Amino acid sequence: MQLLQFGTFTIPLHWVLALLSLVGGWLLTSVYVKHHQMKKESLEMIINALFVIGVVWKFSIVVFDFDTVKAHVSSVLYFTGGTKGFFLGLFVSFLYLYRQAKKKKIYKQLSETLLLFGTAGYGLYLFLHAITQGENLFIILSFVFTTTLFIVWLWDRNALDRLPKKAGLIFIVYAMIFQLPNELTLAEWSLAIIFPLCAILLSNNLLVKENV
Incomplete structure (x- = not known):
């Protein structure tokens, strides 16, 4: 694990990369929401879900290592x-997203913003990770090209019924080929x-009927 040293304070490099990637994903998705005159609620839900992941991940030590916490509360x-x-945080955050989407009836809008946010953020993370690991130029450019292509593809809102197919292809490329x-x-x-x-589940027209 690579660490960054700031005086007496150290932080894992991948935390910094993750933060930069989240900020990049948020900026791009904010432009997307504004450009398409969408409600900001879906993006706010995603940010809240990320906060939920962080809180659950941080304090879940009480559940998974109670003896240590009992002996040393400061741990x-x-x-x-x-x-x-982390996985518990992901599960709880998804329950939060699903509940909010059901309550506000914005399944499809949430699914498209989630897919764009995740694609942009994850693509940026792959790019930054490749640079810090000293990968060759071909690999770095492949991350840039693929992520840019996905973003351009996702930018069109005129075919929301194809969103699950788009999410499926992104899943295959990012998970099966790149990772x-x-x-x-x-x-x-x-x-x-x-x-x-998550984007596929939220946008599944067979499970949810709503007007966009």
């Missing part, structure tokens, strides 16, 4: 729930699977 401040806590050969953590790899699958 809650310094440790997390690990991989188990299987790479040495990323299980949590990093799982994101390539989860965000398109």
